[in-house]
Amino acid sequence: MSHFKAPAIASSEITPESVWLARRRWMQQLGLGAVALGAGGLSLPAMAAPAASGLFAGKPNPDYQVMEHPTAEKDISTYNNFYEFGTDKSDPATYAGAMKTSPWTVAVEGEVAKPRTFDIDDLRRLAPMEERVYRLRCVEAWSMVIPWEGYSLSTLLKQVEPTSRAKYIEFVTAVQPDNMPGLGDRIIDWPYVEGLRIDEAMNPLTMLVFGVYGKVLPNQNGAPMRVAIPWKYGFKSGKSIVKIRLTEKQPMTSWAKIAPTEYAFYANVNPNVPHPRWSQATERRIGSGFFAPRVDTLMYNGYGEQVAAMYQGMDLKKYF
Numbered sequence: 001m002s003h004f005k006a007p008a009i010a011s012s013e014i015t016p017e018s019v020w021l022a023r024r025r026w027m028q029q030l031g032l033g034a035v036a037l038g039a040g041g042l043s044l045p046a047m048a049a050p051a052a053s054g055l056f057a058g059k060p061n062p063d064y065q066v067m068e069h070p071t072a073e074k075d076i077s078t079y080n081n082f083y084e085f086g087t088d089k090s091d092p093a094t095y096a097g098a099m100k101t102s103p104w105t106v107a108v109e110g111e112v113a114k115p116r117t118f119d120i121d122d123l124r125r126l127a128p129m130e131e132r133v134y135r136l137r138c139v140e141a142w143s144m145v146i147p148w149e150g151y152s153l154s155t156l157l158k159q160v161e162p163t164s165r166a167k168y169i170e171f172v173t174a175v176q177p178d179n180m181p182g183l184g185d186r187i188i189d190w191p192y193v194e195g196l197r198i199d200e201a202m203n204p205l206t207m208l209v210f211g212v213y214g215k216v217l218p219n220q221n222g223a224p225m226r227v228a229i230p231w232k233y234g235f236k237s238g239k240s241i242v243k244i245r246l247t248e249k250q251p252m253t254s255w256a257k258i259a260p261t262e263y264a265f266y267a268n269v270n271p272n273v274p275h276p277r278w279s280q281a282t283e284r285r286i287g288s289g290f291f292a293p294r295v296d297t298l299m300y301n302g303y304g305e306q307v308a309a310m311y312q313g314m315d316l317k318k319y320f
């Protein structure tokens with residue numbers, strides 16, 4: 001498939017160990033144990049696609065792996081931002097179980113030749129699940145390393161054929177008043193809306209996520225489908241998406257609406273542009289212990305090679 005091809009990632013960015021760990025886990029899920037593990041080399045042996053029950057056992061894609069070990073599954077699913085369920089980090093794990101994730105449809109509309117409402121099951125089968133180990137850097141200066149299961153958003157967008165007027169894309173999160181206790185807080189003008197420029201949306205790194213750690217996505221992480229845009233601050237990656245709209249004009253996004261001087265549209269991870277109230281130069285890795293040293297935040301969260309060209313010539317202090 002064409003979207004497997006794309007980014008030229010320096011081999012220095014690919015850690016054989018992390019690829020191997022992800023690959024081993026995938027093999028174990030398929031019941032192959034150590035049998036099929038050859039020495040060295042990143043190529044996977046040819047084998048049958050995961051059975052339906054193993055839908056979320058995505059095949060590790062060696063083009064999308066970061067150096068660090070993944071954050072523990074428990075931390076990924078209990079330390080969350082999902083304001084629809086409250087503003088404490090523990091609220092989503094406590095309350096998101098009540099969110100109804102089935103039946104679920106995603107409407108893809110706006111500047112497209114073939115608008116269509118997809119059933120979530122069809123989206124899960126639109127392309128083979130891949131496991132991609134991505135960094136997630138929150139604007140609050142903490143971070144995680146997460147093995148997501150999904151595929152490039154571009155795969156879905158190609159199905160609906162964006163028109164030449166499609167310059168931006170908008171992601172709209174579900175609103176379930178009976179099941180989302182955080183909606184009572186009018187911090188955000190619900191629904192939660194995020195957006196990207198169309199070239200950012202088509203970048204192969206931009207991922208539709210359906211699972212994590214080889215399992216269906218927990219509700220608190222944005223089930224049944226969320227996006228992951230790993231070179232941007234976490235708030236750009238909308239959760240529990242029900243609508244995707246392609247537009248000619250830049251969409252008004254939730255955080256830019258609340259505090260435009262703090263959270264602008266681009267929100268590319270940039271250690272050189274501080275948040276008005278704190279530095280963005282370092283980050284705290286969740287799960288690494290209270291006394292663990294903070295780590296330096298990388299330009300574009302370490303994904304510069306794949307994304308910097310999209311921002312050439314732009315004043316990153318102005319378009320932060």
Ligand SMILES: Nc1nc2c(c(=O)[nH]1)N[C@H]1C(S)=C(S)[C@@H](COP(=O)(O)O)O[C@H]1N2
Nearest residue numbers: 080081082083138173192221234235237239
């Ligand atoms: N709908 C919705 N999406 C959201 C948020 C939210 O409050 N509501 N929080 C964002 C923020 S600030 C971050 S850091 C990530 C956190 O994703 P995680 O909880 O899966 O780690 O989700 C983003 N997506």
Ligand SMILES: [Mo]
Nearest residue numbers: 138139234235
């Ligand atoms: Mo965040």
